[in-house]
Amino acid sequence: MLIFWYSIILITVIIILFFVWYRERYALKVKKYSICLANLPEGLAGFTVLHLSDLHGKRFGKAQQKLLYLIRQQQFDMIAITGDLVNKFNPDFGPAVELIEQLPDKQVYFVPGNHEWTTGFRQREKLVQLGVRILDNKAERIGKDEGYLWVLGVDDPHTGRDRLDEALKAAGEEPGASPAPRVLLAHSPNIFPEAAAAKVDVVLAGHTHGGQVRFPLVGAVFTPGQGLFPRWNYGRYQSGPSTMIINPGLGESDLPIRLNIKPEIVLVTLLPADRNQERKIIYGRGC
Numbered sequence: 574m575l576i577f578w579y580s581i582i583l584i585t586v587i588i589i590l591f592f593v594w595y596r597e598r599y600a601l602k603v604k605k606y607s608i609c610l611a612n613l614p615e616g617l618a619g620f621t622v623l624h625l626s627d628l629h630g631k632r633f634g635k636a637q638q639k640l641l642y643l644i645r646q647q648q649f650d651m652i653a654i655t656g657d658l659v660n661k662f663n664p665d666f667g668p669a670v671e672l673i674e675q676l677p678d679k680q681v682y683f684v685p686g687n688h689e690w691t692t693g694f695r696q697r698e699k700l701v702q703l704g705v706r707i708l709d710n711k712a713e714r715i716g717k718d719e720g721y722l723w724v725l726g727v728d729d730p731h732t733g734r735d736r737l738d739e740a741l742k743a744a745g746e747e748p749g750a751s752p753a754p755r756v757l758l759a760h761s762p763n764i765f766p767e768a769a770a771a772k773v774d775v776v777l778a779g780h781t782h783g784g785q786v787r788f789p790l791v792g793a794v795f796t797p798g799q800g801l802f803p804r805w806n807y808g809r810y811q812s813g814p815s816t817m818i819i820n821p822g823l824g825e826s827d828l829p830i831r832l833n834i835k836p837e838i839v840l841v842t843l844l845p846a847d848r849n850q851e852r853k854i855i856y857g858r859g860c
């Protein structure tokens with residue numbers, strides 16, 4: 574009889590653990606940030622970036638329908654994907670293609686991560702076919718002559734392929750022009766000191782997965798590239814006028830475990846810094 578009850582308890586514990594494990598990995602969250610910029614042109618007030626990162630070959634429902642359903646409920650103007658669409662242990666590009674093919678009709682910008690490079694970045698050609706703009710140490714202008722911003726991207730900093738100077742050069746302004754906002758996409762947050770020194774306005778990064786397991790008060794204990802108790806692991810960081818947002822990503826790499834850091838899609842809205850009251854009325858929130 575005792576064995577019977579032990580078995581019931583054991584099965585119940587296993588079911589609960591399975592439920593928690595599944596929920597932590599698949600219950601998607603939407604996280605919204607506002608960043609106020611003094612140099613934001615009038616026409617770009619409210620410009621919103623959908624930021625996705627670190628899919629690692631994971632599927633959210635059949636053909637990504639669960640993820641796409643959530644994305645289609647959001648309003649945004651461009652899409653940034655900051656690397657690690659695949660996984661070094663499973664370089665299947667199918668889940669990423671399913672996602673990108675069905676994304677709303679907005680320009681997608683991509684920077685490679687370390688997992689793309691562990692598979693020789695064989696996905697490049699397919700991404701180009703899908704209409705994705707790859708910003709590996711490059712920059713592109715978004716907007717019209719009367720008001721625009723620069724989207725810059727660096728190749729993977731984790732494997733030392735980043736050349737921020739080249740991307741900044743590509744976003745060079747005409748002499749005498751008032752500086753346009755610069756939004757930098759990078760796989761790893763280790764680029765932040767260099768980006769802040771160059772007064773880049775916004776950095777969107779991934780790579781850390783928020784530590785994958787987060788503890789109360791402590792947060793992330795380890796991230797690759799930063800080691801124990803990483804300085805930049807999740808959320809918003811400020812250095813002078815530069816703001817960095819770290820997206821904890823959608824997937825996992827080595828271990829298929831998340832705890833206290835659910836997969837996220839991130840929305841970053843740029844707002845004018847000089848009209849606080851108006852901003853609150855129009856967008857319902859400050860910065």
Ligand SMILES: [Fe+2]
Pocket residue numbers: 627629657686780781782822826
């Ligand atoms: Fe990753």
